Amino acid sequence: MRSDLITIGVILKELNCFNLDSLSNRIILQKKVFLLQNLGVNLGYQYSWYVHGPYSTELTAMAYECIPLGEEQFTNYNIKENIKERIKKVNDLEKCEARKKVKLDNSAWYELLASYLYWKKQLGTQDKAVEMVQITKPQFSDTDIEAAIQALVDFER
Amino acid sequence: MNNNYYHIFNYKTINDSVYGNIGLSKIEVELLDTRAMQRLRRIRQMGFSSYVFPDGEHSRFAHSLGVLYIMGRFCDVLYRNNEISLEDVQLLRIAALLHDVGHYPFSHLCETVYSYIDAKNNSILENEPFRTISLLSDLSNHIKRKTVDHEHLGANVIIYDKQINDILKANNIDAELVGKIITGEIGVHNNSIVYAQLMHSSLDADRMDYLLRDSSQAGVVFGSVDFNYIINNIKKVKYQLNNDNNNQYEIIAINSKAQHAVEHFLMARYFHYSQTVLHKTSLAFEAVAKTLLYKMISEEKDEFYISFDNLVKSIGSDKFYHFTDDFMWTKLKAYAEKSEDKLVKILWRTLAERKKPIIILYEKDIVLKRKSKAEKQSINDPDFFLLKWILERHHKEISEKCGIDMEQIGFCTSTVNIESLPSFMKIEECNDLGEESLRDAIKLINKENKVSFLASDTTSLINKMVDYSAVSLVVFVVDPDQKIEKGKIKDVILSMIK
Numbered sequence: 282m283r284s285d286l287i288t289i290g291v292i293l294k295e296l297n298c299f300n301l302d303s304l305s306n307r308i309i310l311q312k313k314v315f316l317l318q319n320l321g322v323n324l325g326y327q328y329s330w331y332v333h334g335p336y337s338t339e340l341t342a343m344a345y346e347c348i349p350l351g352e353e354q355f356t357n358y359n360i361k362e363n364i365k366e367r368i369k370k371v372n373d374l375e376k377c378e379a380r381k382k383v384k385l386d387n388s389a390w391y392e393l394l395a396s397y398l399y400w401k402k403q404l405g406t407q408d409k410a411v412e413m414v415q416i417t418k419p420q421f422s423d424t425d426i427e428a429a430i431q432a433l434v435d436f437e438r
Numbered sequence: 439m440n441n442n443y444y445h446i447f448n449y450k451t452i453n454d455s456v457y458g459n460i461g462l463s464k465i466e467v468e469l470l471d472t473r474a475m476q477r478l479r480r481i482r483q484m485g486f487s488s489y490v491f492p493d494g495e496h497s498r499f500a501h502s503l504g505v506l507y508i509m510g511r512f513c514d515v516l517y518r519n520n521e522i523s524l525e526d527v528q529l530l531r532i533a534a535l536l537h538d539v540g541h542y543p544f545s546h547l548c549e550t551v552y553s554y555i556d557a558k559n560n561s562i563l564e565n566e567p568f569r570t571i572s573l574l575s576d577l578s579n580h581i582k583r584k585t586v587d588h589e590h591l592g593a594n595v596i597i598y599d600k601q602i603n604d605i606l607k608a609n610n611i612d613a614e615l616v617g618k619i620i621t622g623e624i625g626v627h628n629n630s631i632v633y634a635q636l637m638h639s640s641l642d643a644d645r646m647d648y649l650l651r652d653s654s655q656a657g658v659v660f661g662s663v664d665f666n667y668i669i670n671n672i673k674k675v676k677y678q679l680n681n682d683n684n685n686q687y688e689i690i691a692i693n694s695k696a697q698h699a700v701e702h703f704l705m706a707r708y709f710h711y712s713q714t715v716l717h718k719t720s721l722a723f724e725a726v727a728k729t730l731l732y733k734m735i736s737e738e739k740d741e742f743y744i745s746f747d748n749l750v751k752s753i754g755s756d757k758f759y760h761f762t763d764d765f766m767w768t769k770l771k772a773y774a775e776k777s778e779d780k781l782v783k784i785l786w787r788t789l790a791e792r793k794k795p796i797i798i799l800y801e802k803d804i805v806l807k808r809k810s811k812a813e814k815q816s817i818n819d820p821d822f823f824l825l826k827w828i829l830e831r832h833h834k835e836i837s838e839k840c841g842i843d844m845e846q847i848g849f850c851t852s853t854v855n856i857e858s859l860p861s862f863m864k865i866e867e868c869n870d871l872g873e874e875s876l877r878d879a880i881k882l883i884n885k886e887n888k889v890s891f892l893a894s895d896t897t898s899l900i901n902k903m904v905d906y907s908a909v910s911l912v913v914f915v916v917d918p919d920q921k922i923e924k925g926k927i928k929d930v931i932l933s934m935i936k
Contacts, residue, residue, distance in 0.1 A: 282830060285557060285581050287567055323560040325553065325583025327590075329623050331876075338878075339584050359564040 282354065289340075290347045290355035292317070292324065295368045299352045301344060305388035308333050312391035313371050314340055316436070319398055320367040334396035334418070370436055379432040383425045393421050393429045394436075443517065443524070447510060447531070452503060456651050460507045465528070465609050466535055470503075472601040473759045474539050478502060480762035484652055485545030486723040487714060489792055491656035498538045504647035509534035511669045512636055512643060521674040522632070530636055532611060533619040534643050536602070540592025543766040544731075546582075547724045551731045552746050553583040558736070559745060571833045574848030574916070577732060578725040584621075586746040593617030598753040631877055632674060635690040639878050640857055641668070641700065645707065653710050660709040664699045671696035677865070677889055687876065691883040692892075700880055700892060701900050708856050712908055716852045722795035722914040723788075725848045730785040731766070734773040781845050784916055793918035795848070798927050801825055802910045807855070821935055826851060826911055828934050839930045846916050847927075854908045859893035861904050 293299050296317070298310040315328055315335045328335040360368075374380065374394060375387055385393065396418055400410035407430065414426055421429075448461035462470065469475060476499070483501045484494035513527040522530075542548035554577055558566075569576060584590070596602055596617045606613045622638040636642055646665055653661030671693035678687070692700055738744045742752040743761060752758040774786030787793055803822040829836075829849045837844035859879045880892040893904045913931065915922050 282570060283579050284554075284567065284569070284576055288557065288562055291562065322562065323556070323585075324562075325556060325560075325585045327584035327621070327623060337584075339581070343581060358567060360562055361564055364562045 282350075285343070286347050286350070287355065287358065288324065289343045290350065291358050291360060292368070293344065293347065294352050294355045295360065295365070296371060298344075299348055301348055305386065307341075307344075308388040309391050310344060311336055311340060312388075312395035315395045316371045316374070316391070316398065317367060319402070320370060320437075322364055322367055328399070330399065330417075334392050335399040374432055374436060377432050377435065379428040383428045385421075385425060389420075390429075393418065393425055394433060397426065397429050398433060443527075446524075447527075454500070454503060454507065456504060456647075456654060457507050460503055461510065462506070463528070463531070465605060465611075466506065466531065468605045469532065469535055469602060472599065472605070474595050474599045474602055474753075475499070475502070475536070477759050477762060478538060478541060480764055481541055481543055481545070482763055483545060483648070484656070485547055485720075486727060487545075487652075487656065487717065487720045489723050490717050490720050491658075491714065494652065494656045496651065496655050498541050501647060501651055502535055502538050504651050505537055505643045506531055506535040508643040508646045508665070508669070509636060511666075512672060515670060515672055516674055519673070526633075528609075529611060529616065529619070530633060532606070533616050533633070533637060536592065536596060536616060537620050537637065537644060538588065538592065539599075539602070540590070540595045541588040542591070543761065543763045544727060546588075547728050548731060548766070549587050550577060550580055550582055551728050551735060552586050552749075554580050554728075554732060555735060555745055556583055556586045571830060571849075572845045572847055573732070574725045574729050574845065575829070575833065575850070577728040578721070578848055578850035589621045591746065591749060593621050594750045595753050596620075598750070600754055632688050632690060634877050639690075640880050641692070641703065646703075649703070649707050649710055653706075653714065656714050658710070658714055660706045660713070663703045663706050665703070667699045668692065668696055668703060671699075673883055675883055675887070675889060689876065689881055689889070691881040691889055694882045694884045697882060697892065697895075697898060700882075701898060704856050704880075704900055708854055708908070711854045712910075716854065716910065718797055718800050718910070718912040718914075719794060721850045721852065721912055722797065722848065722916075723792075725850055725914075726785050726788050726795065726916055730770060730774070730782065730789060733779070733782055733785075734770060737773075781843070784846065784918060787918035788916045791918060793916075793920065795914040795916050796920065796922060796924050797912060797914050798924055799825070799913040799931060800910070801912075802908065804906050805909055807905055807907050822909065822911065824935050825913075825931070828931065829911075829913065832934060836927070836930055836934070840927045842915065842922060842927070847913070848916070849911060849913045851909065851911045855904075856900055857893045857904045859891055859904055861894055861901050863891060864894045865889055865891050 292314065293310065296313045298313055300306045312334065314324065314326060318324055318326060326337040326340045328337045375390065380390060397410055397414050400413040401407065404410055404413060411426055414421065447463050449464045450462045450467050451459040452462065454460045478499040479497050481498045482488065483496050483498050488494040509531055513522065513530055516522040517527050542552065596613050603613055606616065619633045619637055622634055637644065649663065650661045650665065673691055673693060674688055675691050677689050735744055742748050742757045770786065774782055777783065788795060801822050833847065834844050837847055857879060865881065881889055882892050882895060883889050892898055892900055895901055915927060
């Protein structure tokens with residue numbers, strides 16, 4: 282198998298994202314890979330801002346190529362320890378304390394986390410990032426945004 | 439258009455083989471004279487396609503001027519209709535002129551090599567997985583990482599090249615924004631989607647010039663499209679997506695009376711790709727060049743060109759301005775002569791002496807796209823997919839049965855789409871699949887100011903074709919002595935299919 286397919290297949294499997302069936306699953310896949318790249322795992326995907334927040338066209342193309350091959354194709358690979366830890370951090374975002382304070386489904390939660398982080402990287406400060414999330418994602422309340430910031434403090438540590 | 443506008447962008451004119459005269463502003467002339475832009479004279483536009491189409495020897499420099507010309511024409515129309523400002527025109531023209539300033543040597547193939555190196559340097563795995571296909575095949579089919587492509591290198595050149603940066607600063611032009619227009623990272627916020635569409639869409643200035651210029655240089659007729667009529671019919675319109683009640687996006691649409699000219703453009707591009715860019719012999723030569731370059735670069739330790747990061751560090755130094763086709767040829771020659779690796783010698787002779795790789799099999803098909811919901815299923819040739827499946831999994835077995843080193847056998851798959859969208863995707867129903875479409879897809883606007891995607895317009899010929907991709911697969915062997923029996927290898931592979 283091609284080496285680029287092996288990399289993305291293993292990553293999607295470990296992120297529990299081996300499913301493209303629904304819009305929610307596709308959003309989670311996009312945002313989890315975005316968050317993982319923000320922890321310094323260089324997978325080479327470029328993200329731009331689209332309707333549901335940061336989005337990578339190339340990742341969609343690769344996922345559509347890789348996922349139909351089946352999860353079992355990507356089981357016998359040893360992932361580096363430091364990568365495993367970062368994958369765990371991304372997965373743990375859905376069960377952290379801050380997450381329990383908001384009533385959002387998983388796709389909305391990951392969309393909010395990734396959107397906030399995207400603006401923080403683009404604009405540099407928390408205040409500006411919050412302002413942009415409020416403008417671009419009016420569906421999220423101030424409580425939702427506060428919870429996301431809290432979750433990301435531990436995440437980025 | 440006022441007199442001032444004309445004078446600004448006709449400070450100097452340059453003769454061009456495709457468009458006649460190209461007008462330039464004073465800033466554009468200054469940018470053109472920088473060392474970074476002059477480097478592009480020594481990078482050929484079509485890479486190893488010239489091994490098949492001998493006249494395809496023109497440079498990235500000429501192409502950059504062509505993209506500036508097309509962008510200038512887009513801007514003339516939008517500015518005349520008060521749809522963009524003079525500042526927008528200056529910014530877009532500069533982005534067009536500089537869009538290839540970070541180009542690697544040997545057209546796009548070097549980009550794949552640097553992407554492959556980046557993937558290796560950032561591997562997520564403890565040990566390199568056992569390679570079940572040859573390096574030729576792995577590199578041929580590797581999907582490029584956007585973050586190390588020539589556009590990202592270009593964005594760095596614009597920021598770190600003192601000559602360019604000083605010119606932009608002196609004229610109050612935001613270098614970072616120029617870089618983002620080039621990389622396409624600006625997304626859909628702040629209405630900047632207009633910039634993105636003119637540089638990165640199915641009908642952008644870059645694609646328009648390379649279709650016209652490359653087909654003309656290659657001597658094929660596919661590029662004869664009515665680009666003037668298309669350009670004269672572009673319009674900026676505001677559009678609000680159904681599922682996004684907050685933002686209105688400014689998008690570029692084409693007056694529906696130019697629909698047939700646009701369809702002709704898409705068909706022309708399709709034929710240009712399938713017959714010229716993805717020609718089977720060019721693909722095989724490119725695979726050879728990629729493999730040789732990868733082997734050379736990955737064995738170097740301290741050179742400035744060993745990775746994307748090192749190249750970025752070299753911007754502004756003499757070394758970077760000599761990073762051209764000729765430079766890489768010289769490096770490859772020295773490397774191949776010194777190397778004791780049998781494969782390196784074979785690859786070098788194949789390339790340097792133009793010993794055509796032996797084409798064992800060449801299969802083509804038209805297949806239904808995975809994301810489409812077309813009711814009519816295509817009758818795909820099962821042999822095509824079976825062949826691909828066998829090559830991916832039984833590469834070694836084939837080589838053993840034929841008595842040839844696995845590393846001399848390569849296969850390359852390619853896909854050509856007429857448009858990225860599936861036919862069911864209507865602009866008013868945009869969801870996540872539609873996000874990128876808002877930027878990339880061609881939009882039409884009719885007399886009643888209704889906007890639609892060309893791909894979902896049922897009166898369009900393109901609508902009947904977009905659910906299908908043209909796929910091809912070429913299997914080849916590199917043997918500069920041409921002693922390998924083509925028939926035997928073909929028989930072995932075909933017997934495995936049966």
